[in-house]
Amino acid sequence: MPETLNSASLGKPRVRFAPSPTGFLHVGSARTFIFNWLYARRMGGTMILRLDDTDVERNTDASVNSIFEGLKWLELDWDEEYKQSERGELHRRMADTIFQKGLAYRDFTPAHTGDSERSGAQGTWLFNPGMRELSREESDRRASAGEPFALRFRVPREGGQMIRFTDAVYGEQMKAGADIEDFALLRSDGMPTYHLASCADDADLRISDIIRGQDHLSNTYKHVLLFEAAGFTPPQFAHLPLLVAPDGTKLSKRRHGPIVSVTTYRDAGFLPEAFINFLCLLGWSPKNDREQMSRQELIDAFSLEGINRANAVVNFKEPDVGPTNVGRALLPANSLPEEAFDAKAVWLNAEHIRSLPIEELSQRLLPIVREAGFNVAPEKMLRITPLIRERIKLLRDVLTAADFFFVDRLPPYDPSELIPQKGDAAMAKKVLEKARAVLANVEFKHDPLDQALRAAAQEFGIKAGQMFQPIRVAVCGRKNAPPLFETLEVLGRETTLARIEQAISRIL
């Protein structure tokens, strides 16, 4: 009696994310994990992490670390974990089962090094007739003589047989067996291939739903064949549209650089929940115009029906060697400018930042500030946070938005900035001297500061803005900054007066 994978009796789905550790965790993989995870959490199922490390040549520990690092940042968890390389016995057993049923055969053709020599005259290689028809006796004889061979699946290609399956996203799929090549199960060194290992593990782990990239859609026919040959009912499949670069090509580190690596987003100051939110909106829609969603809201809204079929562009800017922007010096050397990221990701991040409670945002900001070398007390950070919350899009923007709160002495700025609109140096000086006098006595709280400074403006017969700008530049070192009174309040009298003093001396 065939074992059932998607046994309805259990009800709870079992899904897996099965990356091959041959590179860093990239955004497409992360999204695949997220969709699996969302589905598992939504349905009360089980999330499995399986490292598909059968390609010993290309696997690296660095890659495994990158995957864990990325998932850790995203605060994504899983219930079971496996390493494919430790399950070789299971894979070989499945290969043997299939071979014993006569559904696979040994191919003694030496592994090819060139690319086209085995391609048939028609262009597509499907199988080696000589090997496929080799008698079992002959095959056994050569095998026991120690001749190396690859084990190939004997794809049913006669009689116009069709292979079919239903994809939860792409619907009914079918393909003629005659169009599928006799793919390898075992390499000549005895190692299982991806197809074999993957199916053997999916069967053994009782995976109920395989949610993966659409690049596997046409591999699925092979997998269906494999499951059935081994006596299993194939699981449910759901293929995800691919994430592609603005030029339409698939994301790759070679071509597109760090922008495709998950850790780049972490280092740029994305909130994990915002990044997840962004990824979810690529190729999936809750269909109710919702955009900003929390982790829980995503879980509640997720369904396979909402998955789109067309590839989605991650609309990042190709790295260019344009002029560096202001404040860049404070950022880590290898970090990307904000404009490099998909604008929607940045916007979503800003939205998530704005909806974070001040206390929490402050806590997330503090390590970044500290790492940049500023020793700021948590209490001070808590007072600064509300002043910049609406002004930062990425967490690291705290370094450029609130820099003047952190430093003891302001870095040099252009003194002409001190001159107010429709004013001159004399006005700037007058304003600053007045401010020095007023601020020496007024209570450093919003309202008293507001009243005192406005009164001073009135006394001079100038606009409030003309009064405030010189002061703002004097204390912040630039024109664009948080509201003045709140800023002064946090900065305190001592720092404020020192900076105004400095400004006065510079304006001459």
Add this chain to the structure above:
RNA sequence: GGCGCUAUCGUCUAGGGGUUAGGACGGAAGAUUCUCAAUCUUCAAACCCGGGUUCGAUUCCCGGUAGCGCUACCA
């Protein structure tokens, strides 16, 4: 080359035999404001092409085109 998948504003998408084809990001303009941001208002911006089917197709069917995927003893 073969096989397959896909096609709505620049981008992410909703929709669907009859709609002013909706939302969001980004862009533009304006309002507000002590600057910047945030916020609010407004504007520009799309159904790949050609045939069918139909009273009527952006929607359904076929073809084309384009993009992508698979076509390895990679995954």
